[in-house]
Amino acid sequence: MSGDTASPPVIETRAVVKSFAGVQALRGVDLTVRAGEIHALLGQNGAGKSTLVKILNGVHPAGSFSGDIRVAGRPVSFRSTSDARAEGVGYVPQEIEVLEQLTVAENVFAGQTGLGAGVLVSQRRLEERTRALFAEIGLAIDPRALVASLTAAQRHLVMIARALSFRPRVLMLDEPTASLSGVEVERLFAVLRRLKAQGSTMIFITHRLPEVLAICDRATVLRDGRVAAEIGREAFDAERFIFAMSGQRLQRLYPHHEPPPPAPPLLSVRNLTIAGRFGVNRGVSDVGFDVRPGEILGLAGLLGSGRTEILHAIYGRIPFAGEIAIAGRPVTIRKAGDARAAGIALLTEDRKRDGLLFNLPVGANITIGNLGPLASRGIVSDRKEKSAVLAAMRSLAVKARSPQSSVAHLSGGNQQKLLFARVLMSGPRVLLLDEPTKGVDASTRHEIYRLIVDLAEKGVALVVVASELEEIIGIADRCLVVADGRIVDEFKRGEGSEDRVLRAVAAAQAAATMATALPASGRIG
Amino acid sequence: MERTVGRPATAETSGRAMRDRLTRLVAVGEVGVLLALVVIVAFFFVLEPAFLSERNIRAILRVVSFVGIIAIGQTLLLVCGEFDLSVGAVAGLSAVVSAKLMTALALPVPIALLGGVAVGGLVGLVNGLAVVRLRIPAFIQTLGMLFIGQGLIQVVTNGYPVYPLPKVIGEIGMAGFVFGLGWSFVFFVVAAISADFVLRRTVLGRNMYATGGNPEVARLVGIDTARMKIGAFVTVGMLAAVAGMFVMADLSSGTTSIGSGWELTVIAGVVVGGVSLFGGAGTMAGGLIGILLLQVVTSGLVVIGVNANWQQIAVGLIMVIAVGLDVLRRRTFIAGSGSEPPAEPASPAKP
């Protein structure tokens, strides 16, 4: 096993301390990563994981933190990411960072030379090398496609390819699986295993503990900017991880929820069809379902299956054909305002892109769009707003210094809760949740599940999309399996399994393929 | 921060609140530019006490009131995430149109003035519709409108000042109530206070920040971002018209050069005052202090007798230094000492 103590450390940090204007992100971290291992870096939201890998990559340059770093035994001082690259350190950041206006190939080899004679770049060479790399790691994305036309998950994969393209000795992946679903994760793991076999060392950050069990050799758990535990593979155990991260015992992961008794549907969707739009989305055909008050409906499926589009259509964000009724009354939804007026709320899947308002503080982020009741004649009551914000923050345990704090520096989980608070403030009857636990740590996840169940118990109709099949199966009363913009299977709580979903999807794809009598192309892009 | 276990909660809370208050104080956009303003005023005053003479203050405030009226609109528009380069031409156009209405067409003065405001509003509406509905970048649309407006001024006047104007116009311009300042200043102050109130205290203002901060999110929470932006364009157009007509009253003449060159000075002023060119950040007070700062510098350099050739150089330098110090302040107090670029969105870090 590569995690055995015999192999020398490739990355070592000693007493790394990093603070941001009064926020202590790291309080003296000693990390040791050995050659050839896949090293899990665990911790709750805000524990300092991203900060640590940013330091190891020169994103936070030498001088902006204290402590020592050694790479392959030699002390290093990275002034920029290129210094880190020169030492063979590769990095896949947590947030999606791509060049939207450029092609996939240009993104993958951005900043690299040797793509033609001397300083020249040969388009052909660039595409060839991208194709070769993709073949090697099992990606089926057209190197010539514009990145602007890719989905979030595909962009993530392009970022991974970008890090791999210069053959790093050490690769650090900051929540690479947060927007991937089971199949894609498996494929990514295959790549990581192959890299490991070739002698690469990896740091792998995730909140999905089963992934740690599946692929990692050792784990370091951060807590409040300190190392709380170092755990070898032999001692791996989800409960132990959670205790190290939070100091609490593992709670029952999915809170108990009785499916509501039969009742007329609160939300009915009929014949929902969305035209595929070139480069932006690929369409949904003839989707219909009902959700009762108090029911949690899950939409399961693979990446790009159309779940997000369904939610966006119901919320009036993309044009569609079909009928939507709330409590039996047909409603016309053309824009978000119509959906809100009908009592529908949406939590979007991409916090950075269409969730947070980075120019407004925490409080205003929560109340935006919900100021009506907090104002009289258009004038916002400071007092009402403040108490509403504090109440919302308290009830969801949003950890921010004050309602005036900047949202940019909240950890991912707290950002997610903040958005929940915003969505709930309007008192929706129908709640659409797209990846509600994306990037959220285990204990916060539990709080979110609790919240979902509480809402259901109050009679809210919920539609939940989640890429982790285990999660969607655990939380939903009833599950629809979406594949290629159609509903291909349905099962009740306790009747489904990850296998069943995957089989339904595969069957749907096979049927589609049969129709053209050609084999399906396996790809994760 | 929030997970600093092991410390007594109360002490932590109060220390934290203190720090928060401090951070918030220096984080406010206005503080930096206000400080710069105070230092510069003091500097000029020491060199030449006449700088703070009643008359000079009055003259400065008078000019500031003209450009300031436009700056109010421009700040609102910038908060919504757009900007308008046509304000100077709109000011000039509205002035000469209303002048023509009250002379060539002999309309009653109030009607003619309303006509001028209507011209400004109309231009603003066209700008807004083009930017929002046709998605023409504001830079191009409003620069095009700057040319169109300048051309229309020539068409309307054939190049000659519209003169003489009805007596009452001159009287409006001459009026000197309120510290000898008169109508334009009163209008400016009232408009500034109202706009500040709207931005800080109303749902509308909040929605404007959201629109400028991230229109996608604003739409998702049900804000009609199109109406927001078009409204802001119309407002800035009408305010530009009012400013132009006040200058006209001040000169008692519909001069064709009213407003020429304002397009960049107005934006420069409010940006110096911390309003972001990228939308969603900045305050009314900041924007107006910025405009005042530029006017104080221009005026002060003349008062202390700096050679004309060096005045422009000094204006350029001071503008850059004021913003530079402000950037430094933000970096030091808000983002820590880190040299990496923080995702510091409330700052106009790169308009």
Add this chain to the structure above:
Amino acid sequence: MERTVGRPATAETSGRAMRDRLTRLVAVGEVGVLLALVVIVAFFFVLEPAFLSERNIRAILRVVSFVGIIAIGQTLLLVCGEFDLSVGAVAGLSAVVSAKLMTALALPVPIALLGGVAVGGLVGLVNGLAVVRLRIPAFIQTLGMLFIGQGLIQVVTNGYPVYPLPKVIGEIGMAGFVFGLGWSFVFFVVAAISADFVLRRTVLGRNMYATGGNPEVARLVGIDTARMKIGAFVTVGMLAAVAGMFVMADLSSGTTSIGSGWELTVIAGVVVGGVSLFGGAGTMAGGLIGILLLQVVTSGLVVIGVNANWQQIAVGLIMVIAVGLDVLRRRTFIAGSGSEPPAEPASPAKP
């Protein structure tokens, strides 16, 4: 795209590639503006064949070569995500400095010209350092530099044109080899081709797009974005200097008004040509076609005898319409007809 199952994988792939290629073709900034240019040229030609007379073409190309030299630099800088409002002042300053060097200081002409280029480079360096290191927004830094440069022109010349200049300067300006166009045109063409080559075919060009497209990514992949931007500022400064000195040669005089008002026209031209004000998008060809388009319109209106007062109006309108059609084309061909605004990044949707 991959969701279109039911279609054979290979066909799908090739169809996708085909569609992609098509998208990229119509997505190219140049197509729209080139079409607009052709239509406008045809229009003027039909109304007045003299529009395409040798004389007029030569006059157009001559002036385009001046502004175009700056536009090359401005395009590079915009691709890197910054812009420069001081180019006009830099052109003027470099011209009068080199004129002074060759007259008052009696330096040899080549040395004096190099001195002019050095001034441009130095100003560019200062702009670059201020924007990159001190993080002063480019708008403020380069607007401040515009004032500073204008002031320095006055300081250097005391307001009088530097005249007469050594004979050889006039000869450089008069030279008419290559279709009667001479040095400035040759320089322009060579510089344009080189810059286009750099942008499209070299690692440097790739890195510039990355820097402007997403500096975060650029830094992550090890591109020295600071050097990139500073380099682009220096380049635009030097090119502005060269343009200013060519105008000086053309006028045989170091006139103080060289470059006045260029700051907005240069940016307007390249933005009309599809270069994004927000960085990372646009091509050299597009930017230069945009500049050409504006000059063609300005000249064409004179040729067909549009009333002078209406000419500016027409320029403004055509500018807006050209961009409007381009936006429409992009929306139709690239983003579909949807009502929600996709993050349509290849478009200069909101500079």
Add this chain to the structure above:
Amino acid sequence: GSGGAALAEGKNILWVQPMRDHPVHRLMQAGFLAKCKELGNTCEVVGNPSATNYDVSASIPLAEAAMARTKFDAIAVYGPGPEIYPFIGKLGQEGFPVVTWHVLPAEGSVPGLKAATGEDIPSAGKAAAEAMGAKLGGKGVIALTQGSSNDTENVMSDSFRKTMAEKYPDIKILDTQMEGFEPSSAEAKAVALLQGNPDVNAAFSTTGNGIQTWSGAARKAGREGLVIVGMDYIRQNLDIVKAGGAWGVVAQPLYEESAKTAELANHLAEGKTVPYLNPLPAAVLTAGDLEPYYKMLDSAGQ
């Protein structure tokens, strides 16, 4: 073209004037077009359309564009500085008769130039200095402003200073300040100048807006007694002088010189010879001298 007041059999005359939207320049164009029409010529005005940017290199291609279409018989080129001389030279080489106005370059100093008309600027500056010096009784402090730094205004200022130094050495003239062309900011600058210099008792401006600038500033600064002299007999300036808001106006012969230019161009177009230098007077008008000028404006429909 604009003002293409066409009589088919007349000559074609081109008028090239950068910064063609400056009010003073518009007045010149009016004089030209009116005279041109009277003479039965077809006349066209080209120039960069701005009230503030004097851009010769943007104006030349517009002239070229007009020339590409029309064979002109004579061309009038606004010639305040040497930057336009190469263009005049080129036109001369191509055989066009070229006239300039507003400044009077020495004969032979501009290749290709056939005739020039306008006030003799140094003598206009001298006249202004003499009139003001006498009015001030030989002592006092004068504030001097220009619209911008350009050859015409520079020469006017220089001659003003020189005359004053010679004839009224006890009068002090402050450093020149630039008003710019936007009226409200020009006025603010003038107020600041008065505040910084409480001893100023007179002001001289070399630009057409100067009278408005200074009379407004004097009022706002409470310096009603200021002796103000500025350029140009536009109606508002005459009114201000009449009402006592300013003391005098230098009657730059804007309208006359441009009419004269049209005349010279017409003669040259017809192949006649004209004298090279055609100076016109530029008197300093005070309240008593205004009537004829009002009449002229009336007859010009202004």
